[in-house]
Amino acid sequence: xxxxxxxxxxxxxxxxxxxxxxxxxxxxxxxxxxxxxxxxxxxxxxxxxxxxxxxxxxxxxxxxxxxxxxxxxxxxxxxxxxxxxxxxxxxxxxxxxxxxxxxxxxxxxxxxxxxxxxxxxxxxxxxxxxxxxxxxxxxxxxxxxxxxxxxxxxxxxxxxxxxxxxxxxxxxxxxxx
Ligand SMILES: [Zn+2]
Ligand SMILES: [Zn+2]
Numbered sequence: 001x002x003x004x005x006x007x008x009x010x011x012x013x014x015x016x017x018x019x020x021x022x023x024x025x026x027x028x029x030x031x032x033x034x035x036x037x038x039x040x041x042x043x044x045x046x047x048x049x050x051x052x053x054x055x056x057x058x059x060x061x062x063x064x065x066x067x068x069x070x071x072x073x074x075x076x077x078x079x080x081x082x083x084x085x086x087x088x089x090x091x092x093x094x095x096x097x098x099x100x101x102x103x104x105x106x107x108x109x110x111x112x113x114x115x116x117x118x119x120x121x122x123x124x125x126x127x128x129x130x131x132x133x134x135x136x137x138x139x140x141x142x143x144x145x146x147x148x149x150x151x152x153x154x155x156x157x158x159x160x161x162x163x164x165x166x167x168x169x170x171x172x173x174x175x176x177x
Pocket of ligand 1: 131135141151
């Protein structure tokens with residue numbers, strides 16, 4: 001089993017390689033990058049103007065079956081997403097189907113009316129991606145604010161996290177093969 005990042009071409013461009021590199025370093029395993037098309041996201045909510053993250057995970061699962069992919073798949077999209085009781089989520093994962101999604105919508109300074117910062121968007125996308133992949137590898141949330149598996153409630157909490165799993169979480173990462 002491998003790990004694949006599927007980068008919807010509408011997502012932030014020019015940061016794919018550094019994000020791939022940081023995620024791979026964090027989880028200690030090579031990660032394949034697919035520079036993808038417009039991924040057929042489903043579950044648009046007209047009033048919220050957001051997509052239902054659960055529906056997107058279902059669609060990823062279907063995509064994997066259609067392409068005979070057994071890898072863990074992390075989809076990166078620019079569309080804002082929500083899930084269950086949360087008004088928004090930076091990302092979402094479902095371990096049972098090996099599928100996860102990260103939205104760059106709220107990771108961009110632009111969303112908050114602030115000037116774009118390429119360094120910040122790389123860090124945020126990589127941390128969020130590694131977090132969701134951590135869930136796909138069986139990890140739960142961690143209480144240490146600096147750990148990748150900490151659940152950030154805000155962008156500043158995400159920024160406060162390090163690029164790495166704490167020793168406890170790292171020891172729980174399976175040896176991928
Ligand atoms: Zn989480
Ligand atoms: Zn941890």
